[in-house]
Amino acid sequence: MPRRSAALDRATPEAIAVAALRILDEQGPGHLSFRALADRLEVSHATVQRRCTDLAGLLDLCTEHLAGQLPExxxxxxxxxxxxxxxxxxxxxxxxxxxxxxxxxxxxxxxxxxxxxxxxxxxxxxxxxxxxxxxxxxxxxxxxxxxxxxxxxxxxxxxxxxxxxxxxxxxxxxxxxxxxxxxxxxxxxxxxxxxxxxxxxxxxxxxxxRPAAPARPAAPARAGRFTTRT
Missing domain, CATH: 1.10.357.10 (Tetracycline Repressor, domain 2)
Known part of the structure; x- marks a missing residue:
């Protein structure tokens, strides 16, 4: 079996998303980078990039992490x-x-x-x-x-x-x-x-x-005798 990478185990998509959001919340968007993430996760810059590819991929990880908190x-x-x-x-x-x-x-x-x-x-x-x-x-x-x-x-x-x-x-x-x-x-x-x-x-x-409530079907007419006047 191929050996698992300890760096990749630390830099899971979830861990990357959490770390990226902390940088954004604590320091602002100008401080978010692969290198800043790598330092925070104690992995290499290449390891983070392997997980995300680019900034768009990193932001997708973050939004997916947050979307998982939406209520069912x-x-x-x-x-x-x-x-x-x-x-x-x-x-x-x-x-x-x-x-x-x-x-x-x-x-x-x-x-x-x-x-x-x-x-x-x-x-x-x-x-x-x-x-x-x-x-x-x-x-x-x-x-x-x-x-x-x-x-x-x-x-x-x-x-x-x-x-x-x-x-x-x-x-x-x-x-x-x-x-x-x-x-x-x-x-x-x-x-x-x-x-x-x-x-x-x-x-x-x-x-x-708000959708209108569907109209109730008319009740069926009751069978019975009817008289008519002439």
Whole structure:
């Protein structure tokens, strides 16, 4: 039997994903590299590259690791409740790792874990509720884009810094040209980092897309005597 590599045993896909996410969370996306991962895992640069091939492969490992944490919603859960549960969980994962979100950018996320825990069950629930596959995909896409955009818009791990940067930018505006923005800072700024803005928008989107309850079949007419007037 071929000898197992101790380095490859340490640099498993799971270990690489965990280490990469820690670097992203602790130091930011500018510090993530194969060499930084190799140092953290105490393996060679070549060992990490053998597992991931390139940055895209590394990011795929990270997203698959996170997707494995998405909930498996029990069968029979109300359609709206299941949709909210799945997408709230996705939002929390994304906002917890803004560095990963920044590096992935617009790259598609098509790993097996995400497809199995989010995409497929979301579409299956919608079709079972009465949507066509095209309608189900449209509804899913809307909720996904809302979630992705809401998570990417601001670094929710440091809301104070995000608020301070926005405050400085808005305070520099000419009040004559931007009367609402410059004059309503106390009201405008809190919404930038308020998670409830996303949750409220998600609930509205879900409610607007909720499939109509199927009409109940008419009860069969009872047999009996009928009299008619002439």
């Amino acid at each position: 919603v029990p069968a029979g859960t109300d359609w709206a409740q299941a949709a909210e549960q799945r997408f709230r969980a996705l939002y929390l994962l994304l906002t917890a790792h803004p560095g990963l979100l920044a590096l992935r950018g617009g790259r598609p996320w098509l790993g097996r874990q995400l497809l199995a825990r989010l995409v497929e069950p979301s579409l299956a629930d919608s079709v079972a509720a009465g949507m066509t596959p095209a309608e189900a995909m449209t509804v899913y896409r809307r909720m996904y884009l809302l979630t992705l955009g809401s998570a990417a818009f601001v670094d929710h791990r440091d809301p104070a810094a995000a608020t301070a940067a926005s405050r400085a930018a808005l305070a520099a505006l000419d009040p004559a040209e931007f009367p609402v923005l410059s004059g309503g800072l106390p009201d405008v700024l809190p919404a930038l980092t308020d998670h409830e803005v996303y949750y409220g928008a998600l609930r509205q989107l879900i409610e607007s897309a």
